[in-house]
Amino acid sequence: MAQEQKQPRRSGETEETTQDLPETDVAERKEALDSDVDDLLDEIDDVLETNAEDFVKSFIQKGGE
Amino acid sequence: MSVRRIMGTEVEYGIAVQGQPLANPMVASSQIVNAYATATLTARRARWDFEEESPLRDARGFDMARQVADPSQLTDEDLGLANVILTNGARLYVDHAHPEFSTPEVLTPLDIVRFDKAGEQVMLDAARRAATLPGGAPIVLYKNNTDNKGASYGAHENYLMRRSTPFAEIVSHLTPFFVTRQVFCGAGRVGLGQDGREHGYQISQRADFFEVEVGLETTLKRPIINTRDEPHADPQRFRRLHVIIGDANLAEVSTYLKVGTTALVLAMIEDRFLTTDLSLEGPVAALRAVSHDPTLRQTVTLRDGRTITALDLQGEYLTRARAYVEQRVEDVDDQTRDVLDRWESVLERLARDPMLCARELDWVAKLQILQRYRDRDGLDWDDAKLQAVDLQYADIRPEKGLYQRLVASGRIERLLDDAEVDAAMHEPPEDTRAYFRGRCLEKYADAVAAASWDSVIFDLPGRESLQRIPTIDPLRGTKAHVGALIDGADTAQQLFHRLTRGA
Numbered sequence: 278m279a280q281e282q283k284q285p286r287r288s289g290e291t292e293e294t295t296q297d298l299p300e301t302d303v304a305e306r307k308e309a310l311d312s313d314v315d316d317l318l319d320e321i322d323d324v325l326e327t328n329a330e331d332f333v334k335s336f337i338q339k340g341g342e
Numbered sequence: 343m344s345v346r347r348i349m350g351t352e353v354e355y356g357i358a359v360q361g362q363p364l365a366n367p368m369v370a371s372s373q374i375v376n377a378y379a380t381a382t383l384t385a386r387r388a389r390w391d392f393e394e395e396s397p398l399r400d401a402r403g404f405d406m407a408r409q410v411a412d413p414s415q416l417t418d419e420d421l422g423l424a425n426v427i428l429t430n431g432a433r434l435y436v437d438h439a440h441p442e443f444s445t446p447e448v449l450t451p452l453d454i455v456r457f458d459k460a461g462e463q464v465m466l467d468a469a470r471r472a473a474t475l476p477g478g479a480p481i482v483l484y485k486n487n488t489d490n491k492g493a494s495y496g497a498h499e500n501y502l503m504r505r506s507t508p509f510a511e512i513v514s515h516l517t518p519f520f521v522t523r524q525v526f527c528g529a530g531r532v533g534l535g536q537d538g539r540e541h542g543y544q545i546s547q548r549a550d551f552f553e554v555e556v557g558l559e560t561t562l563k564r565p566i567i568n569t570r571d572e573p574h575a576d577p578q579r580f581r582r583l584h585v586i587i588g589d590a591n592l593a594e595v596s597t598y599l600k601v602g603t604t605a606l607v608l609a610m611i612e613d614r615f616l617t618t619d620l621s622l623e624g625p626v627a628a629l630r631a632v633s634h635d636p637t638l639r640q641t642v643t644l645r646d647g648r649t650i651t652a653l654d655l656q657g658e659y660l661t662r663a664r665a666y667v668e669q670r671v672e673d674v675d676d677q678t679r680d681v682l683d684r685w686e687s688v689l690e691r692l693a694r695d696p697m698l699c700a701r702e703l704d705w706v707a708k709l710q711i712l713q714r715y716r717d718r719d720g721l722d723w724d725d726a727k728l729q730a731v732d733l734q735y736a737d738i739r740p741e742k743g744l745y746q747r748l749v750a751s752g753r754i755e756r757l758l759d760d761a762e763v764d765a766a767m768h769e770p771p772e773d774t775r776a777y778f779r780g781r782c783l784e785k786y787a788d789a790v791a792a793a794s795w796d797s798v799i800f801d802l803p804g805r806e807s808l809q810r811i812p813t814i815d816p817l818r819g820t821k822a823h824v825g826a827l828i829d830g831a832d833t834a835q836q837l838f839h840r841l842t843r844g845a
Contacts, residue, residue: 314714317753321711321731324742329730335363336733338488339439341354341495342560342586 343609344671344678345602346449348502348575348774348816351458353590354440354495355465356484356736367439368423370481374441375424375434377475378468382428388783390425390433391794427793429768429784431776432457434464438561440495441465441483446776447795447816450677451602453771455594455757460766462592466738467767485590486529486736487547490538490729494551496560497590499601501583502575502816507612512583513556513567515611518620518644519604519659520566520587521629522652524549525638526688527600529589530705532712532723532732534634541723542634543712545705547589549633555625560586566625574795575816583608587629592736592745594757595702599688602681606663615666620658621645636709638692653693660685701755707748708735778819781828782837789834800834809838 326332357374359365425435431446443461448454465483473480488494503512528545532538536550544550557565570584585604591597610616621644622628628642632652641649650658664682667674691698700710712728715721721728737743740750748754770780782790782798791801791808800809813819831837 313753314710315718317711317748317751318714318718320747320751321744324744324747325727325734326730329726333490333726333729333733336356336358336484336489337363337491338356338493338495339367340493340561341438341440341442342498 343605343612344667344675345451345605345609345681346675346678347605347608348447348449349451349454349601349605350445350447350500351454351461351597351601352442352444352496352498352500353458353461353485354437354442354497355590355738356486356489356495357440358482358484360480360482362479365479368436370479371436371439371441372424373472373475373478374465374468374481374483375426375436377472377478378434378464379424379426381471388427388787388790388799389792390427390435391792391797391799427779427783428464429770429780430457430460430766431770431774431780431783432461432464434468438495441468446770446780447774448771448776449773451598451605451681452677452757454601455597456762456766457771458591458597459594459758459763462738463763463767466740469738482742483738484733484736485592485738486733487590488531488536488538488551490531490533490732492537494536494548494564496586497588498560499585499588499604501585501605501608502573502580503583503608504612505573505577505579505581507581509569509581511611511614512608514619514621515616516607517555517566517625518622518655519607520585521622521625521642522632522655523600523603524589524629524633524705525652525656525692526603526685526699526703527588527591527596528633528703528705529591529596530708530732530735532729538729543636543709543723544633545636546629546633548587549629552587552626552629560584566629576814589704590736591704593702593704593707593754595684595688595755596704598757599681599684602677603659603663603685606666606678606681607659610662610666613666613670615670616662618658618662619645620655636696636705638696653689656685656689660689701753704735704745707745707754708732711735711744772821772825773817775813775816775819777821778813778824778828781824782834785828786834786837800838802835802838804835811838811841 357367357370359370423436427433433444435442443464445457448457469481469483472478487497524546529547531544531547534540534542534544552564552566554563554565556567557563558569566587568584568586571581573580573582588600623643623645631640638653641651643649667678688699696706697710699706712731735744740746770776779793779798789800789802792799796814798811802809827840
């Protein structure tokens, strides 16, 4: 069956290399990560509903299931 | 057994009509389903066949009387709400006040991810089509589980199990697992309590809505272990475990681990491999306590008096699963190994620093965004902007949904590519009876009067009565069984003739 041959990529490779890095590289990586998240916030600011309060208030659902 | 098993998910989507907060959600949900059905189903629309449905059948061995049931439990009454079967074998319909997508039956966790994600694309396509209809207002769909005002709607999983496994065994071994698996499959939520009255962040969307340990209900007094027992298969051999405690996940790894680890635990229960009692003291309270602590340091108490974190309790299950696969499973398949490896990797990194899993798990990805907003803008947890981020994370539109933005910018790990997911919008899985259902809908739509999980009903020219083909065995009707037969039958009459002649 064709579906069985498709396998997800293996996990865990990136973090193993992280563990072996000296402290300074870890700090640098963290800094890079933080700056990436800041870029992300800028992107999210662009798409986030402008009136958050109204948006949140008007999201009313009925129960389901 | 391994992670392979007959499984499926059902997700109810949150629904909002833009600019009309008081719009009737049943009407809007019907517009969604009808818009998709009209556009994609070229011929007559097959009805859902309710004959085999029994929502009041209890796994503990009795039926609830219809008179004492809450009206919301009578899901087998056709209320005239939109309800269609798709060519991929899935069911798209209106359940109460939400559009719902039920995946076809599949055999592997990765196929669950594939069809669960295909469901998102079907919903997206449906919403876009509904917006183009005359008088159609823009409808936005959310893959989440609460409005943070007291309402919750479900994301259910289904696992076919051996009937011979005592239900009490399932309850005792599965409950501690369900209470703690949220550490990797929680979807994250801003707000504590059913109506979000207290401020803060928690791991799970659903934890605060569970009130009892075991029960039949899904809409009130929600139980950690649901006892609904409609196997949609031979009831002598199988029960269907209907799991209502999960969150609707967007992250593929969260969905994959949710289903893969659960399948492994079920295999261990069926094979009587779990002998240690890990039962919790007060599982309902433990479920909330775990959810309310995103630092993952909260401990829960076992009945034997031991205290343990959710991560360590998951570790107990992982250790046993590794031993089980080593000792009891021959020719271990790649997905089983991959689920074990990822499970271990995620638990280990969550223990070091949960943020190490921001590329894989919903609740961590969401928390990372929220935490940066708090740091940058000095926001408290009651700030509407943070609640908006929570909601908008689940918006399924690629241009607006925050999860979708994470994917688009490569910040979330994927297990599948878009082409694989898009194909699953239309093509059924090949290794279950969903193949037969889907292909019949695709090829003989004119002649299919109704269908359900366990039947396809034909209305054939020249025959007065409808002809019902039962599909009671989920592992029959696969491509290997009927692929050539369907390929070679130009009409439904030919197919029916060849099927019944052989029987």
